[in-house]
Amino acid sequence: MNPELLLSRIRVVLCRPSHPGNIGAAARAMKTMGLSDLYLVEPKRFPDPEADVRATGAVDLLQRAAVVASLDEALAGCLFAVAMSARQRDLGPPVGQPRESVAQLLAEAAEGPVALVFGNETVGLSNEEVCRCQAAVCIPTDPAFSSLNLGSAVQLLCYECRMTAFAGTPPLARQGVTPFTSPTATADEVEGFFTHLEGVMTATGFFNPLQPGRLLPKLRRLFGRARLERDEVNILRGILAATQQTTRHGRKD
Amino acid sequence: MNPELLLSRIRVVLCRPSHPGNIGAAARAMKTMGLSDLYLVEPKRFPDPEADVRATGAVDLLQRAAVVASLDEALAGCLFAVAMSARQRDLGPPVGQPRESVAQLLAEAAEGPVALVFGNETVGLSNEEVCRCQAAVCIPTDPAFSSLNLGSAVQLLCYECRMTAFAGTPPLARQGVTPFTSPTATADEVEGFFTHLEGVMTATGFFNPLQPGRLLPKLRRLFGRARLERDEVNILRGILAATQQTTRHGRKD
Incomplete structure (x- = not known):
């Protein structure tokens, strides 16, 4: 399936984000990787000038973002959702590595809309929210310092989505010049x-x-x-x- | 070789960063992935409270960061350096995908210190700076919107370093609980x-x-x-x- 179409089927859902700057950073991160469908569940402050500043050229995603009252609303119509989780939860779905989880997400995206679900900056997702998802993913940080910024987490998983959608080799930016080469000497x-x-x-x-x-x-x-x-x-x-x-x-x- | 030791040999060099917030975000991104060696070439504002805020728990990296006057100083003692570049440069080293470039960087890190080199937020690295590096890497963004934040770029490449150092499966965060399971029913x-x-x-x-x-x-x-x-x-x-x-x-x- 067309990689861009696959990427367009991935919703990014932010649950109760506290800092509008992170919402903007998430929008920018999504757009750099070809995602565009942002859902905000009970954002603390939104819309907000700080979100626009951090989004830079991705303000269009903020303008189109769906603001909803519950994760269930955000997942309406989705076939599959992956929860970002820093740890295994009691009764929650098993927590996987980014690449395996994203491969599963994209396989499901071939059938219809799917979602990547992120929790609040401080408290993450609730157990109930994680249990709404069919899979969970943990970004493997240094155990001594696992404080990953929300925008960074969105960036990493959107990047993995793009890498996987293009089978590991997305096209690089349009080449400004041909690298200088001359024929190999005989x-x-x-x-x-x-x-x-x-x-x-x-x-x-x-x-x-x-x-x-x-x-x-x-x-x-x-x-x-x-x-x-x-x-x-x-x-x-x-x-x-x-x-x-x-x-x-x-x-x- | 021990993955943590390999990661500790990777310098992150930011050339002429304009926004102290990005310096802080880069420090936090590095620390989440087990890197610690930050070099700043002619930062516009540093130290700065905004850098500390965005670094959150990674202020120690900012305190230990080396502020130098040229890329040559930052690369002193390095065996190998990879330049982050959004495009192929005339006469510059060939631009590779993140995973292949990071694999090369880590292979060199087995021998001694190496560096990831990032340019200014707006103008990137100069041709002269790119030519100081033995390889270049481009993060494959959507051609329609390739405006990747500096902190995000650092985050992505540090993440790839960690993934590669641990052969694709870094340990996940310490499991708080054992996932609930019972024997499969007969x-x-x-x-x-x-x-x-x-x-x-x-x-x-x-x-x-x-x-x-x-x-x-x-x-x-x-x-x-x-x-x-x-x-x-x-x-x-x-x-x-x-x-x-x-x-x-x-x-x-």
């Missing part, structure tokens, strides 16, 4: 360079062909690893040639 | 329930054994999918028994 071009280099090193006395040691193999190893391009060979040889013209060490005097 | 326990249910349905007239239709197979399909546990069978039979006692429909009168 073996004879590379050999021409090595011969040139050896000549210069010999002429300057840096290399003694009678006592070669391991200098040449070391240089071959270095440039071999770099997989020289034709332009680079030309540049290197230009550098060598320039030293020869300056010092005349390349001249047969 | 076949005879389940059959006992079905017999009980059929008896109640028959006694109440809901089910006519002479015209059974598809009711029983439908119920078997439903409960078969649920893989009933023993406690659940007991509960269901308790419910049935309770209806029998109230209405006496189960009595052979």
Whole structure:
């Protein structure tokens, strides 16, 4: 199924968010990943200028957001919902890793609307709310500091949705320029360079062909690893040639 | 190698951040994922109360952050650096997907310190800065809205670092309780329930054994999918028994 269509079927439900800044951050996070359907269950302050500021270019999501009185209302019509939970709840659905939970969510999204459900910044979701969902997900933070910001949690799960919808390789931003490359140098071009280099090193006395040691193999190893391009060979040889013209060490005097 | 040790070797470098709130958000994002080494190149306002507020419990990272005058200073001692970049740069290193770039970063971290380098909120990194790094990474946002918050970008890449360091399955938060489960019901326990249910349905007239239709197979399909546990069978039979006692429909009168 079309990845953008799948993503458009995912609602993000924020239950009783305290800080309007987090609502704005969630909207921005959703929009960067191609989600657009925001539900707010009893937000403390909304609409609010702070939400608009943090949303930046995603104010349209705030304007279209559904403000409802209960999680049941937010989930109306949904086939499947995943609760964000910092821990396993007694009687709640089993808590999974982000990637497995998101894979399940997207599989269900192929059939119809689904939801990602987030709790209040301080107290999270109630047990009753978690039990309204068919699955739960925990973002694996450092056990020593698991204080994940609400907007960050939304960002991470929306990102995983996008990664999964595009099978791990969403298209990257439109490329402003083509990266500079030149054709790989042919073996004879590379050999021409090595011969040139050896000549210069010999002429300057840096290399003694009678006592070669391991200098040449070391240089071959270095440039071999770099997989020289034709332009680079030309540049290197230009550098060598320039030293020869300056010092005349390349001249047969 | 120990995942925590690997994560501790990753520096996060913010180049010329404008908003102290984003510095605080970055510190919090890092700490949730087990990173701690923050470098700030010419921050516009730092230290700043707004950074402390957004950092919440990660103010210690701000206090220990290194404030330096150039990216070169921030990268001193690093073996490898990945630049966050929204696009391919002329002559810059090739831009990769987050997971491949982070895998490379962690492979290098096995050898020593490495860095994730982020640019200014508005203008990003300069070409010169990107060229100081051995790789570049682009977070695949929706091409129609790629305005990813700086703190969110730090959060996403630190999360990918943690996921990769722990091979995709970092330990989840310490489980507060064991999820409630009871042994799966045996076949005879389940059959006992079905017999009980059929008896109640028959006694109440809901089910006519002479015209059974598809009711029983439908119920078997439903409960078969649920893989009933023993406690659940007991509960269901308790419910049935309770209806029998109230209405006496189960009595052979």
